[in-house]
Amino acid sequence: MKWIIFFILLGINTFPQSLMTPTPVDDNDKVMHLTVSYALTHYSYQYFKTKIPKKQARLYSILIPIGAGIGKEIFDYKCGGSAESGDLLADGLGISFAILVIDF
Numbered sequence: 001m002k003w004i005i006f007f008i009l010l011g012i013n014t015f016p017q018s019l020m021t022p023t024p025v026d027d028n029d030k031v032m033h034l035t036v037s038y039a040l041t042h043y044s045y046q047y048f049k050t051k052i053p054k055k056q057a058r059l060y061s062i063l064i065p066i067g068a069g070i071g072k073e074i075f076d077y078k079c080g081g082s083a084e085s086g087d088l089l090a091d092g093l094g095i096s097f098a099i100l101v102i103d104f
Helices: 002-014 029-048 054-078 085-103
Strands: none
Touching: 029 054, 029 085, 054 085
């Protein structure tokens, strides 16, 4: 199952780079959001599941990338960058893929 998810993530590069309208400067931004959110969720769950009950581990492993994604968008907004809702959607997709892998 993990190989299927890997090839899905790899294949995203062949699709349009954005869930919204990409700009020439940040066309890999959505893929980065998805990949980092997936990695944060997956690896934080692997860490937490040995230390706390699995339901709590799943909750914490979801909250970490949500916090990181929202924090990055706030940083972008405050520092003159472009905060986009598409980035948060990509974060959500990355978290969802990781949860699918965790459950199988």
